[in-house]
Amino acid sequence: MADNPQAIEVNCETGIVTTRDLTAxxxxxxxxxxxxxxxxxxxxxxxxxxxxxxxxxxQAKLAALGLTAxxxxxLSK
Amino acid sequence: MxxxxxxxxxxxxxxxxxxxxxxxxxxxxxxxxxVIKCSSKTPFTSGNSSIDTISFNGSSTSFSGIYIxxxxxxxxxxxxxxxxxxxxxxxxxxTNTFSNTxxxxxxxxxxxxxxxxxxxxxxxxxxxxxxxxxxxxxxxxSAITSITLTPYSTFLQYSTFYLYGINNS
Numbered sequence: 001m002a003d004n005p006q007a008i009e010v011n012c013e014t015g016i017v018t019t020r021d022l023t024a025x026x027x028x029x030x031x032x033x034x035x036x037x038x039x040x041x042x043x044x045x046x047x048x049x050x051x052x053x054x055x056x057x058x059q060a061k062l063a064a065l066g067l068t069a070x071x072x073x074x075l076s077k
Numbered sequence: 078m079x080x081x082x083x084x085x086x087x088x089x090x091x092x093x094x095x096x097x098x099x100x101x102x103x104x105x106x107x108x109x110x111x112v113i114k115c116s117s118k119t120p121f122t123s124g125n126s127s128i129d130t131i132s133f134n135g136s137s138t139s140f141s142g143i144y145i146x147x148x149x150x151x152x153x154x155x156x157x158x159x160x161x162x163x164x165x166x167x168x169x170x171x172t173n174t175f176s177n178t179x180x181x182x183x184x185x186x187x188x189x190x191x192x193x194x195x196x197x198x199x200x201x202x203x204x205x206x207x208x209x210x211x212x213x214x215x216x217x218x219s220a221i222t223s224i225t226l227t228p229y230s231t232f233l234q235y236s237t238f239y240l241y242g243i244n245n246s
Contacts, residue, residue, distance in 0.1 A: 006094050
């Protein structure tokens with residue numbers, strides 16, 4: 001890949017494709033946005049993993065109380 | 078009688094240098110809706126997909142949206158701003174496999190707020206492929222004249238982007 005990040009612009013009227021180096025401000029802004037997006041994604045996935053773990057733990061406790069698998073499944077329907 | 082059309086406006090295939098963003102500018106004001114179809118890949122190495130953001134007319138403000146995603150054995154939903162898709166196959170995922178994404182932007186010339194939707198999938202040949210649907214809003218009254226897609230880091234070579242116009246009359 002190129003050393004410097006490149007932005008591609010396709011002009012829909014002329015068909016001309018322009019490739020240019022990102023400015024320092026654009027590079028900084030992209031880094032901030034990328035980190036924010038990655039953080040959001042990681043948080044969403046961590047939340048989903050916690051929900052799955054809590055669900056499994058809850059089902060295990062219900063099973064320990066004597067509920068059958070069908071009874072446990074029916075509780076979440 | 079209406080004669081709907083589906084017309085390719087412009088396209089781009091990323092070259093060997095990669096791209097930090099892809100912009101379609103000077104979008105003609107002759108259609109009713111816009112559609113972007115893309116197939117992309119990035120060097121993202123954490124998980125099997127990464128996030129693209131979308132901006133209109135160079136603006137990154139006044140965006141809001143919700144998503145629902147499924148991956149591997151999990152799924153969740155939530156809110157994101159300026160979110161386009163988990164559209165990028167990860168280089169550490171299946172070799173040479175690119176993701177695919179469709180983005181639909183109805184009434185892009187309207188003086189009302191602009192909505193858009195996106196659906197995307199990335200295959201990993203493993204336990205964590207992704208599929209994501211997004212409903213987004215750009216709270217702005219301007220007609221859309223340019224669209225920029227920005228990946229987490231870089232669109233790799235051979236990522237492709239197609240912009241179509243739909244005319245419903």
